[in-house]
Amino acid sequence: MRAAEHLARFVTDLDFAAIPTRARDYAKLSLLDTLGIALAGYHEPSTHAARCLALQHGGDPQATLLVHGRKVPAPQAALVNGTASFSHNFTDTTLSCVIHGGPVIIPAALAMGEITGASGADVLTAIVAGYEVMTRVGNAINAGSARMSHHRKGYHPTGTCGVFGAAAVAAKLLGLSAETTCHSLGIAGSFAAGLSESLIDGTDTWRAHGGFAAQNGITSTLLAREGLTGPTGVFDGQRGFCTAFTDGHYDASALERHRDDALLILDTAFKLHNTAHVWALPLDALAALRQQHHFTVADVDEMIVTFPQTWTAIMDDPSGATYAPVSYAQATNNLRYCLAAGLHDGKVYVEQFDDVHLHNAAILETAKRVTPRPDADLGRIFETSDKATTHLEVILKSGTHYQLQVDYPRGSPQNPATAAELEAKFDALSASVLPSEQLTRLKARLFTLEDEANLDAIMTCTMSSGH
Template sequence: MTAPALSQALARFIERTRYEDLPQEVVSFTKLCVLDWLGSALAGADQPPIRMIRELAEEMGGAEQAALVTGGRTSALHAALVNGAASHVVELDDIHKASIIHAATVVIPAALAAAEWRGRSGRDLIAAIAIGYDVCFRIGEAVSPSHYRYWHNTATCGTFGAAAAAGKLLGLAEESLVHALGNAGTQAAGLWEFIEDGAMSKQLHTGKAAMNGLLAALLAEKGFTGPTRILEGGRGFFHAMSEEFDASRVTERLGETFKIRENSFKIHASCRHTHPAIDLALSLRADPANPLRPEQVRKIRVGGYRSVVAITDDPSPASVYAAKFSLQFCVALALVKGRAGLAEFTEQTLHDPAIRTLMERIEVKLDPEVDAAYPECWGTRMEVTLAGGDTLTVRTDYPKGDPENPVAAEELIGKFRLMTDHLPVGRRERHIEMVLQLEEAADLAQFWPEGSRI
C-alpha cells in the first residue's frame, strides 16, 4: 500500500478535525493568536502601503461581506487582501521558527473573511485557524531551509494555510480540499528580492497570500479542480521551489499534535535577534533586590549567536527603523525606559542622550557557547560590569514569547493595548473581550461591534 498523496492526507486532516478535537490549551492559545493578529492589523492599518491597497480595494468596490481593519466592509477577497497586508507592516506579528512563517497575517485574514461572509461560529473559526497554522507550518518545515533562500515562506507556504482554513470554514469535503490546496500551491508567490530595496512588496505578499488561498478554496467549492499532488508532484511546489525538501514533515504526527502551540509571539517591537538581550536587560532592571539603573553601568558585554552579531551590532543607528536592528540601542532603551514596545521606538528615544550615552558602553560579540546552541536556541549571555567593579552575568536560551519561554496571556493583552492605543478605550477593551470569548460567538457575520467597523 502506498501512502496517500500529501494533499490528500492534509485534506483528510482538514475535513475531519473538529473544534471538539482541540485540547483546551489549543483553543486558548489560538484565541491569543487572533488577539495578537488583531493588534498588529489595527496598528498597521494606517501605514502608507496599507492605505494604498485599501484605496484600490475601495475603487474596485465589492459586496459587503467582511470587515476591514482599516474600517468599512468589502468583499471577502478584498478583506483578506487588505487585512493580510495590514497585519504584517509593524513587524510585531507572530513567528514559527521551524518553518520561518508568520502565520497569523495570512491564515487569519482568509479565515475571518470566510467566516464573516458565511456566518460561521467562533468555534468554527478557532478550529479553522488552528488547522491553517498546522498545514502551513508543516509545508514550511518540509522546504526549510532551502526554500527561504529565494522565497518569502510566509507568503508562499502561507497560501496553503489560508486555503486550508478557508476550505474548512466553507465545509469542503476531502476531494475539494485537495483541489483547494492544489490551486493554492499553483498561485504561491513572493520573492525576497524586494528586501534589497526595502520595498512595500512585503505587505503585498501577505495580503495576496491570504486572498489567493481564499480564492482557491472558494473556487474549489464550485467544483474548480487543481493539481492533486501539488507538493510532491514532479512539477509541483517542492521540486520547483526548493533545492532540498523533506516531504515526511508534512504528515509527521499529523492530527496528533497541534503545531500552532509552537508559535512564538513578539513582545518587543524590534528585530527578533535583539529580543533575548532585551529580555535580560529588563530582568536586571526589574530585579526586586537590586534593580539595575543605567548610571550604575560601566560596561555591558552582550554575547550572542552569529545572527545577533551579523545583523544587530550597530552602535549608531540613524533612523527609528534602523534602531530596531541595533542591539546597542535596544538594550539601552530597555534599561532606560523599562520597555521596548511600539511606543518606545520614536525619534525622541532615538536621540535621547541617556540612551545614547549608555549605548557607548555596550559591546556585542559572538559567544561560542550560545552560538553552538543556535538555531534551536536563540540565546544570549549578558555580562554587566558595574561602576563599583562588580559583575553581573545572566543568560537566556529563548527569547520571551518562544514556546519554551511563553508569554502570559496578560502580557499579550498588554501588548494589544499598546498596539491599539490610538483606538477609543471602549472599542479596544471590547475587542479583547470579544476575542477572548470567541468560542461563544454564534454567528461571525454579526461579530464586529459598531456595525461595519473593526
C-alpha cells in the same frame, strides 16, 4: 498518498470537538494578539495603500475592513486586514521555522468567516487548521536540517508558506471536500511568494506579505471551488515547492501529521517586544539584569550578545556593523539598536521606532556599545533542538560584569506569557484607535468565541463610529 493529500485530509477531518481546550485558547489569543496589532496599524502608510486599492476596486460587500467598517470582497478584506496585522513587528512567531501565522491566518479566517456566516466554533477550527498547514510547510523547508535555509535564499516564509495556511482556512470554512481542498493547496503553490529584501533596504513590502498570503490563499480556494485544478505534487513533486524553494535541504516528512502529534498552533510564541523574535531573548535578559542590579544607561560601558549564528540570516545587516538603522523595518531587525532602545526606555514597543527615537543621539551612542557575537555552537544547538540559547553580558564602567543566559523568549510555549500580559499588550496597541468600552466588548466576545453564532457582533466591535 502525496503530502498535499495528507494535509487536505487533515483539514477536512478536523472537528471542533476534538480540538483540546489549550489549542482553542491559543487560537483565541492569536485572534486577540493579531487584532491588537491590526488596530494599531490602521493609520500606517502600508495599510492605507492596501485599503485605498480595495475601495477603488469595489465589488460585492462580503467582509469588513477593520476600523473603517466598509465591506469589500473577501480576498480584498484579507489583503487590507492582513497588511494592517503585519504593520508592526509585534506578530506571533513559530520559532521552529520562524514564520508569523497571525497576520495570515486571522485575516483569512475573519474574511471567510463573514462570507460563509460561520459560527465562532467553526472559525476557531479553521484557525487551528490554518496554523497547522502553514507551520507544517514551514517546518518542511526552514526547520531541522534545513533550519533558516529558506531565509538565507532570500525568502520571507510568512509569505511563501502562509498562502497554504490561508487556503486551508478558506477550504475549511467553505466545507470543501478533501479532493477540492487538495486542489486549492496545489493552486496556492503558484501564489507562494515573498522576498526579504525589503527588510534589508527598509521599504514597506514586507508589511504586506501577510495580506498577500491571506488574499491569495482565499483566491486559490475560491478558484478550486469553481473547478480549477492544482497539482497534488505541489509540495513533494519533482518541481514542487520543497524543491523549488530550497537549496535541496528539506524534510518532506514534516508535512505529514502522526496520530499522537500535538497541534502545531501550540508552538506559537507571542511577542512582548516589537522586534524580530530572536532579539527578544537579549531584551528579556537585559530586563531581568536591570531589575536585579538596578544599573542605569550611564553605568553601562558595553553589552555583549552571543547568539546562534543561524540568526544572521534575518539581521538587517548580517555583519552586525550597523547601529543606526534609517527605517522602521531595518530598526526592528537591528540587534544593536533594539538593545540600546530597550536600555534607554525600558521597553521596545511601537514608539521606539518613530523618527524621534531613530535619530536620538543618545540611543545611537549606546547602540555603538552593543557587540553582536554570532556563535556557531549555539547555531548548531538551535538547528537541532527547540532552544534559542542567547547570552548577554553587561559590562559597567566600574568594571562590574553581569551575565545571563536565556534559552526561550518570554511569550514562547516554554516560557509563556500570561493572558493578562497579552491583554495588556492589546490594550496598549488599540487604545488610541477605538473607545475603551468598545474594546472591552470586543475582548469579551473573543474570549468566548465558541459561543458566537456568527462574527457579526465581533466585527461590529472593530468598527470606528467616525467612518
